[in-house]
Amino acid sequence: MSSDRFTVGPSGRALLADLGVNLPDVLRRAALPTMVYASETVELTTAQYYAFWRALDDEAADPLLPIRIGEAMRAEVFDPPMFSAFCSPTLRVAAARLRTYKKLIGPLRLVLDSRGGAMTIEMHWPDADQAPGALMLMELIFWVALARMATRDDVRPVRFAAPVDPTVEQAAAYRRYLGTPLEHSAVPAVTFSGADAERPFLTANDRMWEYFEPGLRRRLDEFETEPSTAELVRQALLRLLPAGASTIEAAARELAVSGRTLQRRLQSEETNFQAVLRHTREALAHHYLSTSRMSTGEISYLLGYADTNSFYRAFQSWTGRTPDQIRAGASAI
Secondary structure, eight states: OOTTEEEEOTHHHHHHHHHTOOHHHHHHHHTOOTTTTTSSOEEEEHHHHHHHHHHHHHHHTOTTHHHHHHHHOOGGGOOHHHHHHHTSSSHHHHHHHHHHHGGGTSSOEEEEEOGGGOEEEEEEOTTGGGSOHHHHHHHHHHHHHHHHHHHTSOOOOSEEEESOOOOHHHHHHHHHHHSSOEEEOSSOEEEEOHHHHTSOOTTOOHHHHHHHHHHHHHHHHHHHSOOOHHHHHHHHHHHHGGGTOOSHHHHHHHTTSOHHHHHHHHHHTTOOHHHHHHHHHHHHHHHHHHHOOOOHHHHHHHTTOSSHHHHHHHHHHHHSSOHHHHHHHHHHO
16 A cells, blocks of 8 residues: 555544535535445545545534534544554553554654653644645544543643634634643644543553454554555556546546656656556456456446557557457357
């Protein structure tokens, strides 16, 4: 998995339902396919994740959306990495666990600072100037909501800061919810006293942590094994070709880089976009011809060709044979 792609689980559907927000409407606003969040898990890029949150903020039309989310949070809507935090013995341990595993479910890097006994959680976003304000505030509020749910106490941070400029009404609402003022800061951060960081979680569950931890470790190992640029392009083309997109510009947009950068990375791997495109099409063509009953015209369409003749000519140049010959050979086996 690329460091710019991460898995989002189905828990968000339940949270949106609790908020009274219509998921299909949010997806339309974000220009995301309706299949997003329709299955157990889905992969999103950072740009898609940000687009989703901007659309959610617009659709909810609530200047206090992050507070509403904090109030609606329930343990049963957490993904495994989040639930591992809920099972922790203290907030300090929860933060350490999520510092390790948060990257599996979102484009966010956590930095912990425990100098002086207090605990500060800083949040570093990729393309931070593009990160929606509601998303940054929600991620900060998550820690307050987690501490309150897990301890069953009115835990109040000693500092809560984000790069946002709230209205007077919003600032007052945040102060009521948090018990501390919302400060302006270039880096989003929330600080808890040492006592609150060590306050025992009533939800602590070592057995559940032992159950989740091996799976999370395996997922993290897979995440940190970076695929080659050529493999990332191939994966992008698998998504793009059925929609008729087969240009380097389309692949670059999918991977959130410029076309020039993408070509340069491919060249460093001693290949180029056209070579990856050809190999991807050839592999898909063989797969469709040998495992499906789709017509040659249908296969041509799925491979992003404008017409069947173009596919025929390309296939013969790759293999020296026609698609019909390959299909006949597969049928004879």
